[in-house]
Amino acid sequence: MSAPVSRTRRLSDGTPSREPHRSRGRDSVTAAQRQARATSADELCREAYAASAGPVAGVALVAVGGYGRSELAPHSDLDVVLVHEDGVELGDLGSTLWYPLWDSGRRLDHSVRSMGEMLDAAADLRVALGLLDARHLAGDPGLSLRLRATMLADWRRQARTRLPDLKAMTRKRHEVTGELAHASVPDVKESEGGLRDAGVLKAIEASWLVDASTPALEAARMMLLDVRDEVQELAGRPSDRIAPEMWAPLADRLDLRDAEAAQRHVRSLGRRIAHLSRLAWRRTDAVTGRSSAGTKGRRTPALARVAPGIAISRGEVVLDKGTSPGDDPTLLLRAAAEAASRDAVLAPTTAARLVREGVELPVPWPASARDALVRLLASGPGLLPVWETLDEIDGIETFLPEWEQIRLLPHASAIHRFTVDRHVVETCAAAGSLIRGVRRPDLLLVAALLHDIGKGSLQDHSVAGEPMARKIVARMGFTDLDAEVVASLVRWHLLLANLATTRDPDDPATTAELLTHVPDAASLELLRALTEADSKAASPAAWTTWRASLIDRLVSNAGHALGAELTHDLPPTSLPVPDVVRRDTGAVSVEISPHEVGATVTVIAADRVGLLADVAGGLAAMRVPVHAARAWAQVDTEGEWGVSAWEVSDAYLDPAVVRERIRRVVEGTQRMPDLPARRDDELPPIVEVRPDASRASLVLEIRTSDRPGVVHRVLTTLAGLGLTVASAHVSTLGPQAVDVFYVQEVGGVRPTEERAAAAAHAVRTALGG
CATH class of the missing domain: 1.10.3210 (Hypothetical protein af1432)
Structure with a gap:
């Protein structure tokens, strides 16, 4: 069992919180390195400003964004603005200041703006967020101070209208980057729960509408900055994405046990920031009148009792007056169930108090605790945020x-x-x-x-x-x-x-x-x-x-x-055979039915050895990815028919084109795509005979890396051995293909053990095994 890499600590306010692994003294070292990088950049900027003979008054060089916070990563840009009073003439300053900075080899993101232009530029949310961290570098310090005060005042004045826009912009970014806690290649800056979200929380805090900054947020943010520094050092460039092969070396740099420990550490930081972000946005929505709880335009009572010992206040579940956590061991579960079922916030301070002062559940649990757990789990969309709160305050381990x-x-x-x-x-x-x-x-x-x-x-x-x-x-x-x-x-x-x-x-x-x-x-x-x-x-x-x-x-x-009637609707066991196929044994019927994730391609023709291989070949020739397939034989009074249904990602296939490709495969005029050779880092294909899976057929189970033409290659190999496929079950699970074929001799006879072994060997060889 993997040893946990986190431990419980208590914040300064007594709130329990999980703290990911942190090497003793390491945080101070990396923070000092960031400060040293910022100090070196400050000196460079000041020297460049002095050499350009800039004016003493009315002009200032300021750092913004991450540089403004003195949090430069190894490959960060120097994000600077030369700001001036509206009537001040810059002369050559605007064109000469940047040359020493460019010559130093530092990456530079610069602009020149008057105070009036700064206010206009701040209409862009990204610019406005960067200016909240403006810091004086050179020139007129009074102008830098006035710029910062003006930007903060403007932000606070427009917060009720700008924060909803900021939320929408944040959501769009999340849709593209995914969650830091779960993305296969997480971005420690842009992913949900990353450094960008931590900055957004500080902007919410700066609005003075919601208390969004906590000791837990700042601790997680600082540790994530350490991670970003190491990621950029490993990448050797300004990249914030953690590729799968980077986890092991990142663990070494962070003094963690192994790659899994590094993942848990980084993802726990992302989860914490994401959780705090969701909580802050819910509170922001309530303040700006956009709460999903439908409280806009209504005055809510300060404290409304909703269950024994439990109340709701401003959309958050809290303890009722006079409630003592030590008197009821079911209180935490009941409060969590109440919050989740109402899609309300479980107040973190209340939950922390229940964990801190509550008593253990007796064993076995009382019925009220069991009912509360079931109610919590059945709460649908309200479950996740409440569960995350319980996780952050060590509440889950109590039950x-x-x-x-x-x-x-x-x-x-x-x-x-x-x-x-x-x-x-x-x-x-x-x-x-x-x-x-x-x-x-x-x-x-x-x-x-x-x-x-x-x-x-x-x-x-x-x-x-x-x-x-x-x-x-x-x-x-x-x-x-x-x-x-x-x-x-x-x-x-x-x-x-x-x-x-x-x-x-x-x-x-x-x-x-x-x-x-x-x-x-x-x-x-x-x-x-x-x-x-x-x-x-x-x-x-x-x-x-x-x-x-x-x-x-x-x-x-x-x-x-079992003699039971179950209610799930099922597709028909057999499909109607089109008249054109009944009239012409060489005809092929192709129907395409689009659906939510692609289309189903249904092919019906007179059954014969190699029919399924030809259909697979036609789709492979069109380079159509097949996610799943099923094939079977139907027998009626007029003949035996081969039916196959293929799940593909392309919803716009033309049935006539598919028929034409199948015809050309049958005639041998269709050039098939080459099956890529197995790479050295890929596992060899697994081809196994399942002797007990069917009484009437040989069952071949094949697991291999998904590549174009795999199904066609397997079916062609079986057809070459004179074997028919009574039914096929093809599925793709991520990068792996899992295919099962029910194989018979011509006439419906089950192949012998020798034939089974020969078929397995031939298929394995065809797939490069």
């Missing part, structure tokens, strides 16, 4: 100490867009929208909370998580039977998706394998909902209409086997 094992743990799979802990919260939020479809919504929500609790150990997380979940659920006061249901869901939460996407959902052997681990309809219902929530939380690509249809088909088959 779920196992949380520390997955806190800020990076996911090993590229398909996941969040760290493990955030993924769990997103899974709970997604499960909250599915609770009406299950008979035990409380068990679904608790299973969503615990489904990845086993990660961070050396054992498979599903196996490790099962006994942990059983113990936790029993501690919460659920019955032994409920604990077994949740533990089973944790153990098999990946089973349904794996079977549906890598096996034939209509094969009785697939249903039998599912029912080996899911013994009843209620558990099947819960597993289906957990699978959807888990997939949606991973990434949009993990839950598409295509995947949902495969999972629902398998669930329906399993439900019928």
Whole structure:
């Protein structure tokens, strides 16, 4: 198990907060280096101003932005403005001042403006933010002081109209850069939770409308500045992005144990700043009359009681008058549930007091604590901000100490867009929208909370998580039977998706394998909902209409086997064969159905050996990325038909063009794209025979790096051996292709073991293994 890299500390006001690893004395060293860089740049600027013989009065050289804060990184620009009174003549100063600075080799971002022009330029939010940190360098200090005072006064005067614009600009940046806590290549400056957001919080503070600056913010900001300095030193240029290969050397520079510790450290800083930013913006919205809580134009009471011991004040959940945290061990969970269900702020000082002065929950928990947890998890969009507050003040460990094992743990799979802990919260939020479809919504929500609790150990997380979940659920006061249901869901939460996407959902052997681990309809219902929530939380690509249809088909088959009727709508098992295909056995029907993430290309033709390979070849020739595919044979009184449905990212394909490409592949006139050779740093392809997966077919499971033409190469190889594909299940998970083929001899006979081994070897060789 990975050792945690954070520890608990208390801020000066007594608020508990997590502090990421910090080497003794290291912060003072890096801060001193930044100050030394700024001092050296100051001297250079002053010497250049003196050499240019600038006027004594009415003109000043000022530093703005990061340079104004004396926080120069190793490769920062010198951001300076030569400002002058409106009537002052600069002579040659404006053109001669910059030459010594350019000659020094320093990167320079400069401008020349009058005081009037400065006010006009400040209409641009980016300029206005930089001027809030204006600092005198040379010339008339009185003018520099007046400039700073004027800019601050102008900012405060227009804050109610400018802050909403600043929020919109910040959101647009976040959409492009992602979150520092979760982005695969985070930008320590521009990502959500980065240094830019810390600067925005200081600008909010400067408006005097909201108290947005805290000791926790400044501590995180300073440590993130240290990170940025080391990133630029590693990159050797003014880059603030942390590439995957930089984590290990960054750990060395930050005196951390390893690359994972470096990730946890940096991402924890980003999460803290992002959390403080969200809290500040909610408070800003309330002040500017743009609160989502609908309080605009209404006077809210100072303190309104909403539950025993709990009240709400100005949109934030606090303790009611006279409430003592030590009298009720359920108070923290109940306050959190109240805030989340109302989509209100759980006041951090209140939450911190509850952690500091509260008493431990008894074991087993009382029903009121259990109900509060379920209500909290079911709160939908209100869950995340409240959970983040609990995380920041060490509140989660008071009722779920196992949380520390997955806190800020990076996911090993590229398909996941969040760290493990955030993924769990997103899974709970997604499960909250599915609770009406299950008979035990409380068990679904608790299973969503615990489904990845086993990660961070050396054992498979599903196996490790099962006994942990059983113990936790029993501690919460659920019955032994409920604990077994949740533990089973944790153990098999990946089973349904794996079977549906890598096996034939209509094969009785697939249903039998599912029912080996899911013994009843209620558990099947819960597993289906957990699978959807888990997939949606991973990434949009993990839950598409295509995947949902495969999972629902398998669930329906399993439900019928159990004698249960499940309500999920399923596509038809067989598709109607077009008349043109029935009349002409050489004809190919192509239909394209656009949907939310691309299109489904459905191809029907008279079945034959190599048909599926030809269709895959036609798509490969068009360089159309295939995200998933399913193929099967249909038999009716008039013949046997090959049907295939391909999920592609291009919603604007022309059916006639696809038909033409398939025809040219059949005729051998289509030049196929070369399959790129496997790189040295790529794992070799895995081609395995699954002898027990089907009674009627040879099942080949293939895992390889996703490259153009993989499916075509596999199918062509099988066709060359005289083998037919009864059904195929193709899926792409991030950079990996996971393809399963149900293979038969001509006539529907299951291949022998020798033929199976030969097919596996031939496919492995074709893929470069």
